[in-house]
Amino acid sequence: MISNFPAPYPDELIYSVIARYAVHNGILSPKYLTEELFNNRNLTPTYDLPSHLDRLASYLPDHYDALILINQHTLLPIYQPFQPDTVMIYAMQALRGEHYQSLHTRLGKNASRIKSVNFFRFCPHCWQEQMEQYGEVYWKCSWQITGYEYCTRHQQPLFVSCIPCNGIDRKFYFAHLNTLKDSSQLVFNLQDLHHHIELARLIEELLAHSTFITVQDFSILSKAYFTLLKDRDLLSGRKNINYEKVRQLVVDYWSKSFLQYYQLGDLSSENCWLKNICRKHRKAFSYLEHLILLKALVPEQSPIHTYQQYLDMAATATEKQTIPVNVKPETNQTLSEDQLKWIQLIQEMSVKQARQYDGAMYARLYRNHKDWLLKINQIAVTTPPSRPKPRVDWGIRDRQFTKQLIKIRDELLEDLDSLQWTKKFLIKQLGHVSLIEKNWYFLPLTKAFLEHYAESVDCYQIRRLTRTYIRQQTENKYYPPSVFLRLAGLSPQRLTPEARRFFDNIMGK
Numbered sequence: 196m197i198s199n200f201p202a203p204y205p206d207e208l209i210y211s212v213i214a215r216y217a218v219h220n221g222i223l224s225p226k227y228l229t230e231e232l233f234n235n236r237n238l239t240p241t242y243d244l245p246s247h248l249d250r251l252a253s254y255l256p257d258h259y260d261a262l263i264l265i266n267q268h269t270l271l272p273i274y275q276p277f278q279p280d281t282v283m284i285y286a287m288q289a290l291r292g293e294h295y296q297s298l299h300t301r302l303g304k305n306a307s308r309i310k311s312v313n314f315f316r317f318c319p320h321c322w323q324e325q326m327e328q329y330g331e332v333y334w335k336c337s338w339q340i341t342g343y344e345y346c347t348r349h350q351q352p353l354f355v356s357c358i359p360c361n362g363i364d365r366k367f368y369f370a371h372l373n374t375l376k377d378s379s380q381l382v383f384n385l386q387d388l389h390h391h392i393e394l395a396r397l398i399e400e401l402l403a404h405s406t407f408i409t410v411q412d413f414s415i416l417s418k419a420y421f422t423l424l425k426d427r428d429l430l431s432g433r434k435n436i437n438y439e440k441v442r443q444l445v446v447d448y449w450s451k452s453f454l455q456y457y458q459l460g461d462l463s464s465e466n467c468w469l470k471n472i473c474r475k476h477r478k479a480f481s482y483l484e485h486l487i488l489l490k491a492l493v494p495e496q497s498p499i500h501t502y503q504q505y506l507d508m509a510a511t512a513t514e515k516q517t518i519p520v521n522v523k524p525e526t527n528q529t530l531s532e533d534q535l536k537w538i539q540l541i542q543e544m545s546v547k548q549a550r551q552y553d554g555a556m557y558a559r560l561y562r563n564h565k566d567w568l569l570k571i572n573q574i575a576v577t578t579p580p581s582r583p584k585p586r587v588d589w590g591i592r593d594r595q596f597t598k599q600l601i602k603i604r605d606e607l608l609e610d611l612d613s614l615q616w617t618k619k620f621l622i623k624q625l626g627h628v629s630l631i632e633k634n635w636y637f638l639p640l641t642k643a644f645l646e647h648y649a650e651s652v653d654c655y656q657i658r659r660l661t662r663t664y665i666r667q668q669t670e671n672k673y674y675p676p677s678v679f680l681r682l683a684g685l686s687p688q689r690l691t692p693e694a695r696r697f698f699d700n701i702m703g704k
């Protein structure tokens with residue numbers, strides 16, 4: 196059992212924590228190090244997406260778990276908002292477990308245009324501060340993210356060390372002040388400097404919100420972008436995207452040389468990233484591509500906010516489409532006579548029987564409304580026609596759910612330790628997840644309640660700060676700010692501005 200594994204510092208890579216452990220314990224042999232920590236002599240260090248996190252969490256105090264390590268001390272959060280749930284579930288398991296293959300490939304990292312960092316990067320002024328505060332220096336996660344080229348705290352470009360973080364012979368390198376000697380500062384086109392600074396800020400914002408955004412599948416992303424392009428008046432006709440206009444917006448906002456710096460300069464060939472991201476999504480795009488496009492399309496607001504807003508709209512529109520026909524009569528008004536007859540038939544008999552009963556009508560529908568037909572048949576399969584569902588009085592249901600929710604919220608108000616009260620979390624407490632999600636539009640009171648009382652990231656962070664503050668007062672102790680944040684499970688970089696104000700206030704700043 197390892198008892199002296201160091202706790203990670205704010206925004207520190209797990210990789211760096213392991214390297215510090217080796218130094219603290221005088222371990223020189225990489226094989227001995229991985230043998231001792233992971234029972235495996237042949238483990239290759241991975242700076243961005245390390246595995247074995249369940250095991251590492253077990254070496255740390257109780258308030259650490261693999262999830263906290265993943266969200267605050269690896270680079271997975273820059274992928275999360277842009278990957279479908281299935282990939283993210285795989286990735287989480289891979290990082291928690293002992294073996295993983297192909298994670299970088301599944302996340303699209305290997306095929307990505309965005310070049311990963313090859314040498315560790317750092318800010319010498321941050322190092323100086325770390326030295327003063329902790330007596331040692333470490334590698335921060337954010338420094339190793341392509342696009343985060345600039346320390347927003349000290350307002351200067353990062354330095355690139357000569358210590359490789361990729362390559363075959365890699366091992367655990369700890370951060371050391373001597374590194375400064377052989378390092379060089381990143382150089383940008385002067386006229387692009389403000390964009391690099393802006394991008395670094397957008398990445399900080401992405402890191403603060405990434406764990407709260409989930410994507411069901413690629414179709415939601417395609418829909419979200421299509422609606423966004425439509426809202427910004429970037430379609431020609433009803434369905435075609437006016438790439439030339441989109442391209443112009445992106446170039447005007449960011450400039451050609453800036454885009455070239457990140458290998459994103461090709462905006463006009465048939466298969467370029469910009470055209471593909473506007474089309475149907477078949478694979479994931481990188482955080483840089485999303486941030487750059489979203490900001491150019493809606494410069495007046497934060498790209499993460501825009502992204503979340505359009506994802507929510509797309510998800511809600513999808514829910515609307517899957518509402519069963521028997522409870523949504525008004526949609527029937529726009530259906531053809533064949534479609535109406537078919538709905539009636541599949542409510543009385545199985546799809547197969549209905550097809551045999553009127554083959555000609557089935558063929559017509561297949562020709563003219565194939566997508567609709569397949570969707571409606573799917574619904575019919577899940578509701579056996581032999582047992583008609585009792586009519587649901589949605590009004591009564593809606594009031595029942597709302598009453599239950601009020602009770603749940605009152606109980607939660609007493610419980611500072613609970614998880615974030617997201618909509619999903621509250622719905623789960625009701626115990627009718629799919630019923631509510633599928634019939635969202637028949638439950639206006641429930642919907643309004645959830646929208647009003649679901650906890651924002653601000654409130655959730657403030658609740659965690661409050662909890663730690665109470666702990667501090669009852670134990671009659673004073674925690675320095677960094678320890679305080681660590682106990683609250685928060686990192687200074689990821690505090691929202693609102694939570695930051697609250698934090699400064701209770702710290703008496």
Ligand SMILES: [Zn+2]
Pocket residue numbers: 318319320321322346347348349350
């Ligand atoms: Zn700095």
